[in-house]
């Protein structure tokens with residue numbers, strides 16, 4: 001197959017920030033191109049330019065030898081380029097079929113009216129391209145995340161019929177919220193399309209990038225700094241190319257049972273169908289990992305402990321006293337912090353500055369005094385933690401929404417690390433969106449906080465990260481605890497043992 005999309009000297013700035021600095025890249029037809037780089041290196045900016053969502057300040061885009069301008073998503077679609085969005089772009093109260101053909105002319109529409117049977121047939125044909133058999137008449141809001149992603153994928157593939165060249169499909173961290181089985185299915189679908197479509201695959205999970213890509217591009221500070229064939233490179237070389245240092249694996253040899261009395265005791269906690277009969281203790285300085293797929297109840301237990309979701313049955317004791325978490329504010333006052341999985345909608349105020357977001361902890365340490373006092377006292381601590389986590393920013397007074405996804409996450413994390421009076425910190429998927437180096441920095445910080453006595457509950461992205469960090473692991477399935485592993489006294493469990501209890 002011939003043809004390619006070539007990027008020449010692409011430059012994109014946002015005020016003083018240079019997001020892409022003269023990027024040169026060739027994306028040949030029919031290949032899967034992996035795109036990796038540290039948080040803030042320009043990956044999303046590049047995808048947005050290719051999807052027509054933003055335009056470069058300088059540079060040229062050349063498709064199959066001809067210069068093109070991508071000044072809108074429709075225009076990109078007309079050249080066969082579409083993006084499977086991380087924050088999905090579907091309309092929740094429309095059906096699967098309607099969403100697939102949104103903004104596209106198609107045979108099922110005559111004089112502005114849909115012929116439903118034709119629409120259903122056409123939608124099924126798109127879903128079949130990726131071997132998915134979803135009902136096309138259900139509303140998107142009633143689908144699970146992975147199913148919505150499949151609809152997005154089918155929707156992007158539907159541009160194939162509109163153009164006479166293979167489609168170019170852009171994936172921005174598609175696997176971050178999928179289960180291992182869902183990832184396998186997505187990879188199967190991508191493999192089926194390989195050769196007939198071009199895929200650009202952005203991810204921080206290096207093993208996945210190695211598995212799915214033909215070639216891998218490494219970006220740093222808006223430039224391509226390396227390009228490798230996937231069969232000629234390994235994870236540690238990619239890590240080094242990307243982060244600029246070798247990975248030092250901190251294998252925990254210091255795990256030992258903790259003698260102190262529990263800081264948190266949870267006894268038979270339950271809430272409707274979300275979770276039931278959940279009991280565990282947590283000691284100061286202990287890291288308790290919770291393994292479970294989406295819907296297992298792990299996330300809901302964390303939210304309930306933080307007063308963000310109700311508890312119907314069971315008891316909680318914090319430092320020997322009964323605790324009823326009635327609201328997040330009350331939870332913080334009693335010394336419980338919570339990093340939500342969905343940082344963008346729950347963890348931050350997008351229009352406020354990076355600094356304001358970093359000190360938004362309900363004034364835990366300094367009381368609810370005036371903003372001026374809080375700011376003057378908390379700023380140095382906030383800056384310390386943001387520097388420690390290497391938040392890439394121009395100024396802390398820019399809106400947090402101007403940061404790259406991973407740097408937003410680090411800022412939300414910094415605010416909990418600076419809260420000195422915390423007893424228990426609940427971390428729901430803390431490494432999601434972080435590049436591998438930032439993830440290692442974060443894990444160092446978590447271990448350090450635990451050594452200082454903070455008790456930590458950690459819902460992990462992957463089993464290997466749970467095993468890397470936790471003293472004990474509990475596994476949840478369908479709202480109940482199905483297995484417990486004490487890594488301070490027992491042999492390290494195999495990943496398969498944990499998976500068996502999860503699904």
Ligand SMILES: Nc1ncnc2c1ncn2[C@@H]1O[C@H](COP(=O)(O)OP(=O)(O)OP(=O)(O)O)[C@@H](O)[C@H]1O
Nearest residue numbers: 014019039040041042043044045402403404405406
């Ligand atoms: N709308 C914006 N306003 C100001 N600066 C922006 C904007 N969007 C991106 N930037 C800046 O451009 C740079 C590149 O950001 P981009 O989101 O492309 O990085 P990324 O590689 O996708 O990062 P991550 O891995 O964290 O998602 C960052 O320094 C970011 O702060």
